[in-house]
Amino acid sequence: MNWLKSDGAARALLIGFITALTLGASACTLGGAAAGGYVGNKATDGSAVGTVGGAVAGGVIGHELSK
Numbered sequence: 001m002n003w004l005k006s007d008g009a010a011r012a013l014l015i016g017f018i019t020a021l022t023l024g025a026s027a028c029t030l031g032g033a034a035a036g037g038y039v040g041n042k043a044t045d046g047s048a049v050g051t052v053g054g055a056v057a058g059g060v061i062g063h064e065l066s067k
Contacts, residue, residue, distance in 0.1 A: 012034060012037060012038065013034045013035065013037070013038040015034075028062040028063065028065050028066035029059050029062040029063040029066060030059070030062070031062055032058035032059050032060075032061050032062020032063070032065070033055045033056070033058050033059035033062065034055070034058070035058050035062075036054040036055050036056070036057050036058015036059065036061070036062075037051050037052070037054050037055035037058065038054070039054050039058070040052070040053050040054015040055065040057070040058075041054065
């Protein structure tokens with residue numbers, strides 16, 4: 001579990017999925033945002049803009065998939 005202590009994006013992803021499981025209907029939006037944020041963070045080597053952009057894109061995709 002050392003990776004969880006050192007990798008903020010992985011921690012955010014895990015928290016997002018746990019929260020998504022508890023919220024039910026909005027789980028796709030929140031899960032998409034968490035996954036998008038993680039991918040955006042990794043793709044841009046930790047850039048804040050990449051993380052936020054990925055989260056926004058993932059949230060929109062998750063929202064559309066939940067319709």
